[in-house]
Amino acid sequence: xxxxxxxxxxxxxxxxxxxxxxxxxxxxxxxxxxxxxxxxxxxxxxxxxxxxxxxxxxxxxxxxxxxxxxxxxxxxxxxxxxxxxxxxxxxxxxxxxxxxxxxxxxxxxxxxxxxxxxxxxxxxxxxxxxxxxxxxxxxxxxxxxxxxxxxxxxxxxxxxxxxxxxxxxxxxxxxxxxxxxxxxxxxxxxxxxxxxxxxxxxxxxxxxxxxxxxxxxxxxxxxxxxxxxxxxxxxxxxxxxxxxxxxxxxxxxxxxxxxxxxxxxxxxxxxxxxxxxxxxxxxxxxxxxxxxxxxxxxxxxxxxxxxxxxxxxxxxxxxxx
Amino acid sequence: xxxxxxxxxxxxxxxxxxxxxxxxxxxxxxxxxxxxxxxxxxxxxxxxxxxxxxxxxxxxxxxxxxxxxxxxxxxxxxxxxxxxxxxx
Numbered sequence: 001x002x003x004x005x006x007x008x009x010x011x012x013x014x015x016x017x018x019x020x021x022x023x024x025x026x027x028x029x030x031x032x033x034x035x036x037x038x039x040x041x042x043x044x045x046x047x048x049x050x051x052x053x054x055x056x057x058x059x060x061x062x063x064x065x066x067x068x069x070x071x072x073x074x075x076x077x078x079x080x081x082x083x084x085x086x087x088x089x090x091x092x093x094x095x096x097x098x099x100x101x102x103x104x105x106x107x108x109x110x111x112x113x114x115x116x117x118x119x120x121x122x123x124x125x126x127x128x129x130x131x132x133x134x135x136x137x138x139x140x141x142x143x144x145x146x147x148x149x150x151x152x153x154x155x156x157x158x159x160x161x162x163x164x165x166x167x168x169x170x171x172x173x174x175x176x177x178x179x180x181x182x183x184x185x186x187x188x189x190x191x192x193x194x195x196x197x198x199x200x201x202x203x204x205x206x207x208x209x210x211x212x213x214x215x216x217x218x219x220x221x222x223x224x225x226x227x228x229x230x231x232x233x234x235x236x237x238x239x240x241x242x243x244x245x246x247x248x249x250x251x252x253x254x255x256x257x258x259x260x261x262x263x264x265x266x267x268x269x270x271x272x273x274x275x276x277x278x279x280x281x282x283x284x285x286x287x288x289x290x291x292x293x294x295x296x297x298x299x300x301x302x303x304x305x306x307x308x309x310x311x312x313x314x315x316x317x318x319x320x321x
Numbered sequence: 322x323x324x325x326x327x328x329x330x331x332x333x334x335x336x337x338x339x340x341x342x343x344x345x346x347x348x349x350x351x352x353x354x355x356x357x358x359x360x361x362x363x364x365x366x367x368x369x370x371x372x373x374x375x376x377x378x379x380x381x382x383x384x385x386x387x388x389x390x391x392x393x394x395x396x397x398x399x400x401x402x403x404x405x406x407x408x409x
Contacts, residue, residue: 139364156348156366178369195373203369 004028005131007086007109010053014113014123016088020100021109029053029085032128034121036060041067041075050081053124057090057117064096072098080106088124090117130191133183136254142175142192142225143167145280149192149225151180151259152276154233158266161202163233166273168202173222174212177202182227184255193224229283230259231276236267246282246293322387325395331407334377339405344368346401352388354398365398 008025011018018025035052041063064072076098079087087103089095089112103110113120140153141160145167152160161177168174176194185191194200200213200221213221230252242265251258260283264275285292329335335343347354347365354365358380363370365384376382386394402408 137361137363137370139367139370156364178367179363179373197375198369198373201369209369 003132004030005128007111009131010086010124010127011111013127014120015115016111016113016120019089019095019110019112021086021103021107024107024109027085027108029128030083030132032125032132034124034128036117037079038063040079043071043075045078048078048081050079051083051085053085053088053128054079055088055090055117055121055124056093056095057120058093061089061093061095064099069098072096073102076102077105080108082106084108086111088113088120090115090120130183130185133185134255135181135183137195138180138182138192138254139178140180140230141177142180142194142227143276144173144175144222144225145277146172146284148228148280148284149175150276150280151192151227151230152233153230154266155235157205158233158235159272160233161204163272163276165202165204166271167276168212168216168220170273170277171219172277173220173225174200174202175222175225182254184257185226188257190227190254190257190259191224192227199223227254227257227259229280230261231279232261232263233266233272234263236265236270240265246291322385323391323395324383324385325399326381326383327399327402327408329376329378329380329382329407330409331405332378334375334380335371335382335407337372339402339407340368340371342401342405343398343407344371346397347394349397350386350388350390350394352386352391352394354384354386354394357383357385 006025007027007029010016010029011025030051033049033052034055035049036055036057038060040048041060076096080102086108087095087099087110089110092112092114095110100110138151140151141164142149142151143164152163154160164174164177175192176198179195179198180192181195182190182192200211201209202212203209242263248262250261252261262279266272344366355362356365356371358374358376361374363374365371384395384398
Protein backbone atom coordinates (compact mmCIF):
# COMPACT_ATOMS: atom_id res chain seq x y z
CA UNK A 1 0.00 0.00 0.00
CA UNK A 2 1.55 3.27 -1.06
CA UNK A 3 0.89 6.26 1.15
CA UNK A 4 -0.37 9.53 -0.19
CA UNK A 5 -1.85 12.76 1.10
CA UNK A 6 -4.74 14.53 -0.61
CA UNK A 7 -4.49 18.10 -1.88
CA UNK A 8 -7.35 18.91 0.51
CA UNK A 9 -5.22 17.94 3.52
CA UNK A 10 -2.33 20.01 2.20
CA UNK A 11 -4.59 23.07 1.87
CA UNK A 12 -5.98 22.60 5.37
CA UNK A 13 -2.57 22.29 6.99
CA UNK A 14 -0.32 24.76 5.20
CA UNK A 15 -2.41 27.97 5.01
CA UNK A 16 -3.01 27.77 1.28
CA UNK A 17 -6.15 29.01 -0.39
CA UNK A 18 -7.85 27.56 -3.42
CA UNK A 19 -7.78 29.79 -6.49
CA UNK A 20 -9.35 27.37 -8.95
CA UNK A 21 -10.40 23.75 -9.16
CA UNK A 22 -12.00 23.48 -5.71
CA UNK A 23 -13.86 20.35 -6.85
CA UNK A 24 -10.65 18.48 -7.51
CA UNK A 25 -9.06 18.56 -4.07
CA UNK A 26 -9.13 14.78 -3.70
CA UNK A 27 -6.12 14.36 -5.98
CA UNK A 28 -3.35 12.41 -4.26
CA UNK A 29 0.13 13.77 -3.56
CA UNK A 30 2.49 10.77 -3.59
CA UNK A 31 5.78 12.49 -2.76
CA UNK A 32 7.13 15.22 -0.50
CA UNK A 33 9.42 16.48 -3.27
CA UNK A 34 8.29 19.74 -4.78
CA UNK A 35 9.05 20.86 -8.31
CA UNK A 36 9.65 24.42 -9.47
CA UNK A 37 9.06 24.28 -13.19
CA UNK A 38 11.66 26.67 -14.58
CA UNK A 39 13.37 24.91 -17.47
CA UNK A 40 9.97 23.60 -18.50
CA UNK A 41 9.04 27.20 -19.29
CA UNK A 42 11.76 27.15 -21.92
CA UNK A 43 10.22 24.07 -23.48
CA UNK A 44 12.53 21.52 -21.88
CA UNK A 45 10.26 18.76 -20.60
CA UNK A 46 12.64 15.77 -20.74
CA UNK A 47 12.87 15.35 -16.97
CA UNK A 48 9.64 17.05 -15.93
CA UNK A 49 8.66 15.53 -12.53
CA UNK A 50 4.93 15.73 -13.17
CA UNK A 51 3.92 13.73 -10.08
CA UNK A 52 5.14 16.48 -7.76
CA UNK A 53 3.41 19.61 -6.53
CA UNK A 54 4.37 22.37 -8.98
CA UNK A 55 5.37 25.58 -7.23
CA UNK A 56 5.52 28.83 -9.18
CA UNK A 57 7.05 31.95 -7.68
CA UNK A 58 8.08 35.38 -8.89
CA UNK A 59 10.81 33.98 -11.18
CA UNK A 60 8.53 31.58 -13.00
CA UNK A 61 5.54 33.91 -13.24
CA UNK A 62 7.60 36.86 -14.49
CA UNK A 63 9.46 34.66 -16.98
CA UNK A 64 6.12 33.40 -18.31
CA UNK A 65 5.15 37.01 -19.06
CA UNK A 66 7.86 37.11 -21.74
CA UNK A 67 6.53 34.06 -23.54
CA UNK A 68 4.26 34.24 -26.59
CA UNK A 69 0.65 33.10 -26.25
CA UNK A 70 1.40 30.10 -28.41
CA UNK A 71 4.37 29.04 -26.24
CA UNK A 72 2.32 29.55 -23.10
CA UNK A 73 -0.55 27.44 -24.47
CA UNK A 74 1.87 24.66 -25.32
CA UNK A 75 3.94 24.67 -22.11
CA UNK A 76 1.02 25.11 -19.72
CA UNK A 77 -0.83 22.20 -21.31
CA UNK A 78 2.29 20.06 -20.97
CA UNK A 79 2.66 21.03 -17.31
CA UNK A 80 -0.81 19.58 -16.65
CA UNK A 81 -0.21 15.83 -16.62
CA UNK A 82 -2.73 13.25 -15.36
CA UNK A 83 -0.59 12.64 -12.25
CA UNK A 84 0.11 16.30 -11.40
CA UNK A 85 -1.43 16.89 -7.96
CA UNK A 86 -1.72 20.68 -7.90
CA UNK A 87 -0.13 24.00 -8.79
CA UNK A 88 0.85 26.39 -6.03
CA UNK A 89 1.43 30.08 -6.71
CA UNK A 90 3.33 32.01 -4.04
CA UNK A 91 3.27 35.69 -3.03
CA UNK A 92 -0.39 36.01 -4.20
CA UNK A 93 0.78 36.29 -7.82
CA UNK A 94 -1.54 36.02 -10.79
CA UNK A 95 -1.00 32.78 -12.75
CA UNK A 96 -0.95 32.99 -16.58
CA UNK A 97 -4.48 32.60 -17.95
CA UNK A 98 -3.26 29.70 -20.10
CA UNK A 99 -2.31 27.79 -16.94
CA UNK A 100 -5.73 28.38 -15.40
CA UNK A 101 -7.39 27.06 -18.56
CA UNK A 102 -5.14 24.05 -18.97
CA UNK A 103 -5.45 23.14 -15.28
CA UNK A 104 -9.22 23.41 -15.44
CA UNK A 105 -9.27 21.09 -18.42
CA UNK A 106 -7.05 18.56 -16.67
CA UNK A 107 -9.02 19.02 -13.41
CA UNK A 108 -5.94 20.08 -11.44
CA UNK A 109 -6.49 22.60 -8.65
CA UNK A 110 -4.51 25.85 -8.41
CA UNK A 111 -3.63 27.02 -4.91
CA UNK A 112 -2.18 30.31 -3.77
CA UNK A 113 -0.41 31.71 -0.76
CA UNK A 114 0.44 35.16 0.50
CA UNK A 115 3.81 33.89 1.67
CA UNK A 116 6.96 34.00 -0.43
CA UNK A 117 8.25 30.97 -2.29
CA UNK A 118 10.78 29.79 0.31
CA UNK A 119 8.22 29.90 3.11
CA UNK A 120 5.58 28.10 1.07
CA UNK A 121 8.17 25.54 0.05
CA UNK A 122 9.32 24.82 3.59
CA UNK A 123 5.75 24.71 4.96
CA UNK A 124 4.69 22.22 2.33
CA UNK A 125 7.85 20.11 2.67
CA UNK A 126 7.54 19.89 6.47
CA UNK A 127 3.92 18.83 6.26
CA UNK A 128 4.38 16.35 3.43
CA UNK A 129 7.50 14.78 4.93
CA UNK A 130 5.76 14.24 8.25
CA UNK A 131 2.72 12.74 6.58
CA UNK A 132 4.49 10.60 3.99
CA UNK A 133 7.32 9.28 6.16
CA UNK A 134 7.21 5.52 6.77
CA UNK A 135 5.52 4.68 10.04
CA UNK A 136 5.93 1.88 12.49
CA UNK A 137 3.68 0.82 15.34
CA UNK A 138 5.35 0.11 18.65
CA UNK A 139 3.88 -1.54 21.72
CA UNK A 140 4.32 0.82 24.63
CA UNK A 141 3.14 4.00 26.26
CA UNK A 142 4.46 7.41 25.25
CA UNK A 143 4.48 10.17 27.85
CA UNK A 144 6.08 13.57 28.04
CA UNK A 145 7.98 14.01 31.28
CA UNK A 146 9.57 17.42 31.99
CA UNK A 147 9.44 18.12 28.27
CA UNK A 148 11.13 14.86 27.31
CA UNK A 149 9.39 12.16 25.29
CA UNK A 150 9.67 8.92 27.24
CA UNK A 151 8.54 5.67 25.68
CA UNK A 152 7.70 3.10 28.33
CA UNK A 153 7.99 -0.46 27.03
CA UNK A 154 7.66 -3.88 28.62
CA UNK A 155 5.49 -6.98 28.61
CA UNK A 156 1.73 -6.75 28.76
CA UNK A 157 0.47 -6.36 32.30
CA UNK A 158 3.73 -5.04 33.75
CA UNK A 159 2.07 -1.70 34.56
CA UNK A 160 2.93 0.67 31.71
CA UNK A 161 -0.50 2.30 31.57
CA UNK A 162 -0.74 2.52 35.37
CA UNK A 163 2.66 4.22 35.45
CA UNK A 164 1.49 6.63 32.76
CA UNK A 165 -1.62 7.40 34.81
CA UNK A 166 0.47 8.27 37.83
CA UNK A 167 2.76 10.42 35.68
CA UNK A 168 -0.29 12.29 34.35
CA UNK A 169 -1.48 12.83 37.92
CA UNK A 170 1.92 14.28 38.69
CA UNK A 171 1.49 16.87 35.95
CA UNK A 172 3.08 15.14 32.95
CA UNK A 173 1.41 14.43 29.63
CA UNK A 174 0.06 11.40 27.84
CA UNK A 175 0.67 11.05 24.13
CA UNK A 176 -0.26 7.45 23.39
CA UNK A 177 -1.20 4.31 25.28
CA UNK A 178 -0.57 0.76 24.11
CA UNK A 179 0.13 1.56 20.48
CA UNK A 180 2.55 4.30 19.51
CA UNK A 181 3.00 5.17 15.84
CA UNK A 182 6.44 6.55 15.10
CA UNK A 183 8.10 8.15 12.11
CA UNK A 184 11.53 9.62 11.51
CA UNK A 185 11.46 13.39 11.15
CA UNK A 186 15.13 13.89 10.35
CA UNK A 187 18.39 12.08 11.02
CA UNK A 188 18.18 12.61 14.77
CA UNK A 189 14.52 12.82 15.60
CA UNK A 190 11.93 10.14 16.00
CA UNK A 191 8.39 11.44 16.45
CA UNK A 192 5.71 9.41 18.21
CA UNK A 193 1.97 9.91 18.18
CA UNK A 194 -1.22 8.00 18.96
CA UNK A 195 -3.29 6.48 16.19
CA UNK A 196 -6.18 8.91 15.88
CA UNK A 197 -8.78 6.54 17.33
CA UNK A 198 -6.75 6.15 20.54
CA UNK A 199 -6.10 9.87 21.08
CA UNK A 200 -6.22 10.79 24.81
CA UNK A 201 -7.29 7.27 25.82
CA UNK A 202 -5.74 5.09 28.45
CA UNK A 203 -6.74 1.55 29.35
CA UNK A 204 -6.50 0.69 33.01
CA UNK A 205 -7.22 -2.88 33.98
CA UNK A 206 -10.21 -3.06 36.28
CA UNK A 207 -11.51 0.36 35.23
CA UNK A 208 -11.56 0.10 31.47
CA UNK A 209 -10.93 2.83 28.94
CA UNK A 210 -10.62 6.34 30.33
CA UNK A 211 -10.29 9.65 28.51
CA UNK A 212 -7.38 11.46 30.09
CA UNK A 213 -8.30 14.82 28.60
CA UNK A 214 -11.86 14.70 29.95
CA UNK A 215 -10.74 13.57 33.39
CA UNK A 216 -7.56 15.60 33.87
CA UNK A 217 -7.82 18.47 31.41
CA UNK A 218 -6.16 19.64 28.23
CA UNK A 219 -2.83 20.07 30.02
CA UNK A 220 -2.64 16.31 30.53
CA UNK A 221 -2.34 15.38 26.86
CA UNK A 222 -0.25 16.13 23.81
CA UNK A 223 -0.73 15.00 20.26
CA UNK A 224 2.87 14.11 19.46
CA UNK A 225 6.36 14.34 20.81
CA UNK A 226 9.93 13.46 19.98
CA UNK A 227 10.99 10.13 21.48
CA UNK A 228 14.06 11.01 23.58
CA UNK A 229 14.34 8.07 25.93
CA UNK A 230 13.08 4.50 26.16
CA UNK A 231 12.41 3.08 29.60
CA UNK A 232 12.00 -0.67 29.52
CA UNK A 233 10.16 -2.17 32.48
CA UNK A 234 11.20 -5.67 33.41
CA UNK A 235 10.18 -8.03 36.21
CA UNK A 236 12.85 -7.86 38.92
CA UNK A 237 14.96 -10.99 38.76
CA UNK A 238 17.20 -12.05 41.57
CA UNK A 239 20.75 -12.33 40.29
CA UNK A 240 20.16 -10.36 37.10
CA UNK A 241 22.67 -7.56 36.56
CA UNK A 242 21.27 -4.05 36.50
CA UNK A 243 23.06 -0.80 35.73
CA UNK A 244 24.17 0.42 39.13
CA UNK A 245 26.30 3.40 38.12
CA UNK A 246 24.35 4.82 35.21
CA UNK A 247 27.15 4.16 32.76
CA UNK A 248 25.02 2.00 30.46
CA UNK A 249 25.08 2.81 26.78
CA UNK A 250 22.11 0.70 25.68
CA UNK A 251 20.19 2.10 22.76
CA UNK A 252 17.32 0.93 20.61
CA UNK A 253 17.49 1.56 16.92
CA UNK A 254 14.19 2.62 15.37
CA UNK A 255 14.47 3.46 11.68
CA UNK A 256 17.90 5.17 11.66
CA UNK A 257 17.59 6.80 15.06
CA UNK A 258 19.37 5.41 18.11
CA UNK A 259 17.31 6.10 21.22
CA UNK A 260 18.95 5.74 24.63
CA UNK A 261 17.34 2.88 26.50
CA UNK A 262 17.38 2.08 30.18
CA UNK A 263 16.09 -1.07 31.86
CA UNK A 264 14.20 -0.60 35.08
CA UNK A 265 13.36 -3.62 37.19
CA UNK A 266 9.84 -3.63 38.56
CA UNK A 267 8.94 -5.02 41.94
CA UNK A 268 6.29 -4.20 44.51
CA UNK A 269 7.15 -1.11 46.46
CA UNK A 270 9.13 0.59 43.69
CA UNK A 271 7.36 3.73 42.61
CA UNK A 272 7.74 3.59 38.85
CA UNK A 273 6.46 7.12 38.21
CA UNK A 274 9.08 8.67 40.49
CA UNK A 275 11.79 6.49 38.98
CA UNK A 276 10.80 7.53 35.45
CA UNK A 277 10.67 11.20 36.48
CA UNK A 278 14.15 10.84 37.92
CA UNK A 279 15.41 9.00 34.83
CA UNK A 280 14.07 11.82 32.64
CA UNK A 281 15.63 14.52 34.83
CA UNK A 282 18.94 12.69 34.87
CA UNK A 283 18.83 12.27 31.10
CA UNK A 284 18.27 16.02 30.80
CA UNK A 285 21.15 16.78 33.13
CA UNK A 286 23.37 14.45 31.09
CA UNK A 287 22.39 16.10 27.82
CA UNK A 288 23.13 19.49 29.39
CA UNK A 289 26.62 18.24 30.21
CA UNK A 290 26.29 17.22 33.84
CA UNK A 291 26.85 13.62 34.78
CA UNK A 292 26.65 12.73 38.46
CA UNK A 293 28.46 9.44 37.93
CA UNK A 294 31.38 11.13 36.16
CA UNK A 295 31.51 13.76 38.87
CA UNK A 296 31.53 11.15 41.58
CA UNK A 297 34.11 9.12 39.70
CA UNK A 298 36.44 12.13 39.52
CA UNK A 299 36.09 12.78 43.23
CA UNK A 300 36.65 9.14 44.05
CA UNK A 301 39.80 9.04 41.91
CA UNK A 302 40.99 12.17 43.68
CA UNK A 303 40.40 10.57 47.05
CA UNK A 304 42.18 7.39 46.02
CA UNK A 305 45.14 9.42 44.78
CA UNK A 306 45.39 11.44 48.01
CA UNK A 307 45.18 8.29 50.08
CA UNK A 308 47.86 6.53 48.03
CA UNK A 309 50.27 9.50 48.34
CA UNK A 310 49.62 9.60 52.06
CA UNK A 311 50.26 5.89 52.37
CA UNK A 312 53.54 6.17 50.48
CA UNK A 313 54.73 9.02 52.69
CA UNK A 314 53.85 7.27 55.92
CA UNK A 315 53.96 3.56 55.17
CA UNK A 316 54.49 2.69 58.86
CA UNK A 317 51.15 4.32 59.82
CA UNK A 318 49.23 2.18 57.44
CA UNK A 319 50.85 -0.93 58.80
CA UNK A 320 49.97 -0.01 62.35
CA UNK A 321 46.31 0.50 61.60
CA UNK B 322 8.03 -18.29 14.93
CA UNK B 323 4.63 -19.62 13.89
CA UNK B 324 2.45 -17.58 11.55
CA UNK B 325 -1.11 -17.94 10.39
CA UNK B 326 -3.34 -15.88 8.16
CA UNK B 327 -7.01 -15.33 8.81
CA UNK B 328 -9.70 -13.71 6.71
CA UNK B 329 -12.17 -11.81 8.84
CA UNK B 330 -15.69 -12.62 7.63
CA UNK B 331 -17.70 -11.05 10.46
CA UNK B 332 -19.82 -8.16 9.27
CA UNK B 333 -18.88 -6.06 12.30
CA UNK B 334 -15.14 -6.71 11.97
CA UNK B 335 -12.95 -6.98 15.06
CA UNK B 336 -14.98 -4.72 17.33
CA UNK B 337 -14.59 -4.23 21.07
CA UNK B 338 -16.11 -7.52 22.29
CA UNK B 339 -14.25 -10.04 20.12
CA UNK B 340 -11.11 -7.95 20.53
CA UNK B 341 -11.37 -8.40 24.30
CA UNK B 342 -11.75 -12.17 23.95
CA UNK B 343 -8.83 -12.37 21.53
CA UNK B 344 -6.61 -10.44 23.92
CA UNK B 345 -7.72 -12.60 26.84
CA UNK B 346 -6.88 -15.75 24.94
CA UNK B 347 -3.50 -14.40 23.82
CA UNK B 348 -2.65 -13.27 27.36
CA UNK B 349 -2.88 -16.87 28.63
CA UNK B 350 0.32 -17.67 26.75
CA UNK B 351 3.87 -16.63 27.46
CA UNK B 352 4.73 -16.44 23.77
CA UNK B 353 5.05 -13.07 22.11
CA UNK B 354 1.97 -12.79 19.89
CA UNK B 355 1.42 -10.10 17.29
CA UNK B 356 -1.28 -9.22 14.80
CA UNK B 357 -0.40 -7.75 11.42
CA UNK B 358 -2.86 -5.73 9.40
CA UNK B 359 -2.05 -3.42 6.52
CA UNK B 360 1.64 -3.13 7.42
CA UNK B 361 0.81 -2.32 11.02
CA UNK B 362 1.86 -4.68 13.75
CA UNK B 363 0.29 -4.67 17.19
CA UNK B 364 0.72 -6.82 20.26
CA UNK B 365 -2.23 -9.23 20.48
CA UNK B 366 -2.13 -8.94 24.26
CA UNK B 367 -2.88 -5.24 24.00
CA UNK B 368 -6.58 -4.45 23.79
CA UNK B 369 -6.08 -0.84 22.69
CA UNK B 370 -3.60 -1.89 20.05
CA UNK B 371 -5.94 -4.46 18.54
CA UNK B 372 -8.94 -2.14 18.59
CA UNK B 373 -6.99 0.78 17.15
CA UNK B 374 -6.60 -1.07 13.87
CA UNK B 375 -10.33 -1.03 13.14
CA UNK B 376 -10.12 -4.31 11.23
CA UNK B 377 -13.19 -4.64 9.04
CA UNK B 378 -14.98 -7.38 7.15
CA UNK B 379 -12.95 -8.99 4.39
CA UNK B 380 -9.61 -7.96 5.90
CA UNK B 381 -6.76 -10.45 6.01
CA UNK B 382 -4.76 -10.44 9.23
CA UNK B 383 -1.61 -12.36 10.07
CA UNK B 384 -1.12 -13.61 13.60
CA UNK B 385 2.39 -14.59 14.60
CA UNK B 386 3.47 -16.29 17.80
CA UNK B 387 7.04 -16.57 18.99
CA UNK B 388 8.18 -18.45 22.09
CA UNK B 389 6.76 -21.15 24.36
CA UNK B 390 3.73 -23.05 23.05
CA UNK B 391 3.48 -20.83 19.99
CA UNK B 392 1.57 -23.42 18.00
CA UNK B 393 -0.84 -24.09 20.84
CA UNK B 394 -1.41 -20.34 21.22
CA UNK B 395 -2.34 -19.99 17.56
CA UNK B 396 -4.76 -22.94 17.87
CA UNK B 397 -6.44 -21.29 20.84
CA UNK B 398 -6.64 -17.95 19.03
CA UNK B 399 -8.13 -19.59 15.94
CA UNK B 400 -10.69 -21.27 18.21
CA UNK B 401 -11.62 -17.97 19.85
CA UNK B 402 -11.95 -16.29 16.46
CA UNK B 403 -14.32 -19.01 15.31
CA UNK B 404 -16.35 -18.89 18.54
CA UNK B 405 -16.67 -15.12 18.22
CA UNK B 406 -17.76 -15.49 14.62
CA UNK B 407 -14.80 -13.52 13.29
CA UNK B 408 -13.80 -16.26 10.85
CA UNK B 409 -15.67 -19.10 9.20
